Amino acid sequence: MDDLKNKILGEAKALEGELQAWRRELHQHPELGLDLDWTRQFVWDKLVSFGCQPQKCGEGIVVVLGKPGGKTILLRGDMDALPVPEEADVPYKSTNGRMHACGHDMHTSMMLGAAKVLKANEALLEGQVKLMYQPGEETLQGAKNMVDSGVLDDPKVDAAVMIHVMTGLPIPVGMLMIPEGNTGAASxxxxxxxxxxxxxxxxxxxxxxxxxxxxxxxxxxxxxxxxxxxxxxxxxxxxxxxxxxxxxxxxxxxxxxxxxxxxxxxxxxxxxxxxxxxxxxxxxxxxxxxxxxxxxxxxxPPMIADVAMSDSARKYMTELLGQLVLPPMGNGSKLGGGSEDFAFVSERVPTIGMFLGVGNSKEGCTYPQHHPKAVFDDSVLFEGTAAYCYLALRWLQENK
Ligand SMILES: [Zn+2]
Ligand SMILES: [Zn+2]
Structure with a gap:
């Protein structure tokens, strides 16, 4: 287990520069809703360059890795932005009057990293991994669009994971939060x-x-x-x-x-x-x-987290990141008011959503997500990539 952990962390860390470069290029070209022509092409070309075989699924993209026969775990990264003119003072500022103000450029980049690492380690997968590159999360249309287009079928998906970055909260950069119980997101x-x-x-x-x-x-x-x-x-x-x-x-x-x-x-x-x-x-x-x-x-619908998935995720992520996993806060199934259209996936398969701190309000990142001045620290993208990969590998090991 230690070998696997060090291998995945090491390979993800080696991608640091690329992850940041992809994220910043995506950040300069935000697109909205289901209309992600530029973004989709960017992701598609990168996936092909890793040796993956991307497939179109609705307005999103799917990649399947591993060998048929075992179980299949799905990893989700959303790719859309918001109709907000960017006011953050960053050198890679948006060029088109829209903004990746929710950090979905970070998710897309982390998921590209996951495709690259998992493709290089395909022989280690004891089942299949399905990577879901989703449009239209902000409009709550994209997950449904892909579910209706069969993202959960052929191969049938047995479990699903998403990671969302968080900025503007008093959470240290690089800290991973795993909600407790069946806490998901509001309808x-x-x-x-x-x-x-x-x-x-x-x-x-x-x-x-x-x-x-x-x-x-x-x-x-x-x-x-x-x-x-x-x-x-x-x-x-x-x-x-x-x-x-x-x-x-x-x-x-x-x-x-x-x-x-x-x-x-x-x-x-x-x-x-x-x-x-x-x-x-x-x-x-x-x-x-x-x-x-x-x-x-x-x-x-409301997104309901699977308690067993949540427990497994906490175990695997503690193996991988140790102290960087936020301890349980004992707040049971307390929901915030936010919604997440990954709910359409959680209706069909056991699901967990995790959160990665990328901007601590105690260290100057005071603007929340969706704010035109929100900033996101992209130095920890490799952690997100490693989390996606390690969770998939370990879950498949224990769920043959
Ligand atoms: Zn958002
Ligand atoms: Zn979001």
């Missing part, structure tokens, strides 16, 4: 409430039906779902992020719209929230002589 569902009244002159409200009045009551009432209808301490967020109606101070609008997001940790809670948002909106609109049409879109 995400968008709601639209269109309220229709009857427009008219602002000076004659009695001749109109004001939708803004009904919308204001709906907005307030939606907060009561969390306050009065769920078990105290349970995780549910309902945030109306858009509230729009009207164009002039002296005109009563015809209609208006509230658009928001629901975040929670269980599918039953999503269903409950949708039901209550619909009932409350329709009833309040009716009370004020309006109508409300409620619809939902952009749905991503």
């Amino acid at each position: 995400s569902d968008e709601f639209h409430i269109v309220v229709k009244g009857k427009g008219g002159h602002g000076a004659m409200p009695h001749l109109s039906i004001d939708p803004i009045n009904a919308m204001a009551h709906i907005h307030t009432a939606l907060q009561e779902i969390h306050a009065r209808e769920i078990v105290p301490g349970e995780f549910l967020v309902i945030t109306p992020g858009i509230f729009r109606a009207g164009n002039a101070s002296n005109v009563i609008a015809d209609s208006g719209e509230i658009v928001g997001t629901i975040r929670t940790g269980a599918s039953e809670m999503v269903a409950f929230a949708k039901k209550r948002i619909t009932e409350i909106s329709e009833s309040i609109a009716a009370a004020f002589r309006c109508t409300a049409e409620v619809s939902f879109c952009k749905s991503c």
Whole structure:
């Protein structure tokens, strides 16, 4: 085991310069959603140069390594950026008005490193590794796009791993965090409430039906779902992020719209929230002589981590990185509000997501992910590469 650990760490460390160069080139050419032409070509060419045989899968890329017959473990790296003009003062600043503000350029680079190391060590794989280069994570479309295109089939995937980098938090650079229990990520569902009244002159409200009045009551009432209808301490967020109606101070609008997001940790809670948002909106609109049409879109389920996978990951990563694995914090299955579309994979196979510290807020990296000034320390990319490779090798050894 020590031999394997030293071999993988050594080979990943030897790639340090390349990993950084790839990451910085990707950083200068961020692309959005499923439209990753430049990025896909970059990844494809690199994979071919390592001797891999990339295949297109939906709008992403897949590489399979190892020998058929045993089990298959999937490693995921997402590749898309955000529509944020970069304000970070780095020499490899984005050139096109978009930004890798979530660090997916780091993931793509770490996964290229993993392909190179695993290809060179293919004979050691006691089964198969499937590398998933995913588009559209920020839009929560990409994993589904690849799952629908068969990323989990042929060879059938038995377990799946993702790593996400983290900056702007008080976590030392190079520290790896493995969530406890089944902690994954929250679900995400968008709601639209269109309220229709009857427009008219602002000076004659009695001749109109004001939708803004009904919308204001709906907005307030939606907060009561969390306050009065769920078990105290349970995780549910309902945030109306858009509230729009009207164009002039002296005109009563015809209609208006509230658009928001629901975040929670269980599918039953999503269903409950949708039901209550619909009932409350329709009833309040009716009370004020309006109508409300409620619809939902952009749905991503909660990501549930597999407890056995989580335990195995902690064991392997402690073998590999020792003190660099953050000890359990004993916070059980506490969820943040963030979502992760790897959930579409976790619905089908046992999954674990790990987090790598790449910017300590105590050492000046104060801007969080998605911020235009966020910076990411790419000196520890080799650790991510080694983590992907070692986890795959060890899991296959123990799950023949
Ligand atoms: Zn993000
Ligand atoms: Zn991200």
